[in-house]
Amino acid sequence: MKFRVLIGMLVVGLAVSASVAMGNLITDGSFEAASITGAWTIDGGTGYTHAKDWGWAHDGNNMVGMWWWGNIYQDFSATAGSGEYGASIATFLPGEDYASGGVYGFIQLQWVNSSGDWLENAWQYSFSSDGAAGSQVHALNSWIVVNTPDEYTPHADAAYGRIIVGINNNGSGGGRVYYDSVTLNVIPEPAAVALLGIGGLMAVALRRKTRK
Numbered sequence: 001m002k003f004r005v006l007i008g009m010l011v012v013g014l015a016v017s018a019s020v021a022m023g024n025l026i027t028d029g030s031f032e033a034a035s036i037t038g039a040w041t042i043d044g045g046t047g048y049t050h051a052k053d054w055g056w057a058h059d060g061n062n063m064v065g066m067w068w069w070g071n072i073y074q075d076f077s078a079t080a081g082s083g084e085y086g087a088s089i090a091t092f093l094p095g096e097d098y099a100s101g102g103v104y105g106f107i108q109l110q111w112v113n114s115s116g117d118w119l120e121n122a123w124q125y126s127f128s129s130d131g132a133a134g135s136q137v138h139a140l141n142s143w144i145v146v147n148t149p150d151e152y153t154p155h156a157d158a159a160y161g162r163i164i165v166g167i168n169n170n171g172s173g174g175g176r177v178y179y180d181s182v183t184l185n186v187i188p189e190p191a192a193v194a195l196l197g198i199g200g201l202m203a204v205a206l207r208r209k210t211r212k
Contacts, residue, residue: 022186025076026163029182031062036072045070045167054178058090058143063180064165067097071106071166076184078111078161084151084187085109085122087163092178093129095141102170104128104135105177107146109184110162111155122152122161126168127177133170143180151187 028039031051036042042049049072051064064072078085089107099105106126111119125146126135138144154161165179 022188025184025186026074026182029184030057030060030180031064032060036064040072040074043071043073043164043166048167056092058092058145058180060180063090063092063178065176065178066105066167067176068174069167069169071164073162073164074182075112076161076163078154078158078186080154080158081156082154084153085161086148086151086185086187087123088145088147088181088183089165089179090143090145090181091127091138092143092180093127093138093140094176094178097174097176098140099128099132099167099175099177100130101132101175102172103167103175104132105165105167105179106135107166108162108164109148109152110164111158112160112162113155113157114159119155119157122155123148123150128175133168145181 033039036049036051045066045068048068049064049066049070051062053061054063054065057063087107087109091105093099093105104126105128106124108121109123110121113119126133127138127144127146128135129138129140131137163182163184165182167175167177169175
């Protein structure tokens with residue numbers, strides 16, 4: 001009877017765990033480290049990208065601010081065709097010198113192959129104060145958390161993933177955007193979770209047999 005109860009508990013546990021995401025895969029997503037380049041790579045706009053205490057962080061004390069143009073990115077482990085990934089990023093447009101016209105903030109979730117070549121954008125999002133270049137309109141002086149509308153499975157040729165936050169400028173002017181609380185989670189493949197459960201069942205069965 002006890003064995004059946006244990007099996008039932010494991011089955012329920014498998015069903016629950018199959019839908020629960022693993023912890024945040026992003027390092028220093030709140031930009032609290034002494035140097036932004038410890039976990040992130042600055043790709044363009046080096047002189048226009050700074051992480052510090054601007055006075056209105058979404059999480060902790062620091063956030064990253066960008067103006068003119070540029071982006072930062074962080075790579076994360078991913079297995080081709082396995083798992084489902086989702087992201088969440090806090091965005092902010094200041095009341096003065098905000099992104100508008102040809103200037104907008106953007107976020108991308110990408111898959112990259114073993115040669116470091118871009119494969120595809122699994123998801124991309126852009127925002128500004130006035131819908132520049134088809135971007136989403138965001139209110140000023142307010143943190144707006146952007147979530148992926150779905151979870152995304154890595155490309156069949158992906159060796160790893162990359163998350164990017166940045167600011168784009170078509171040369172029409174200035175503007176600033178801020179980011180904080182960058183998180184990325186993965187929901188494991190059900191098969192992988194099932195293997196863990198099977199291992200647990202085997203261990204329980206072996207222990208029960210040994211006791212007899």
